[in-house]
Amino acid sequence: MARITKIPCEGAIYTIHSDDYGIVAEADLDAGAQALPGSDEAMNDERDRYAQVLRELTEFEEAITQAEANHLLAEHLDDNYD
Numbered sequence: 001m002a003r004i005t006k007i008p009c010e011g012a013i014y015t016i017h018s019d020d021y022g023i024v025a026e027a028d029l030d031a032g033a034q035a036l037p038g039s040d041e042a043m044n045d046e047r048d049r050y051a052q053v054l055r056e057l058t059e060f061e062e063a064i065t066q067a068e069a070n071h072l073l074a075e076h077l078d079d080n081y082d
Contacts, residue, residue, distance in 0.1 A: 003056065006049070 002019040
């Protein structure tokens with residue numbers, strides 16, 4: 001599962017790309033020309049960031065649900081063999 005995380009810090013934006021093959025970090029040092037906080041572009045960026053967080057939380061929730069189901073199945077199988 002590939003993930004992209006953007007971290008603003010002191011006029012730069014650091015972009016972290018992570019997937020099954022590793023992690024790559026990039027820095028955009030010209031980020032001082034970012035959109036103003038109340039602009040449409042800034043709002044779209046915030047929506048994109050929150051959408052990414054929601055996707056990651058959904059993936060995490062699905063993984064937890066699957067792990068719990070696997071655990072219950074394993075317990076059920078263990079009870080049948082005892």
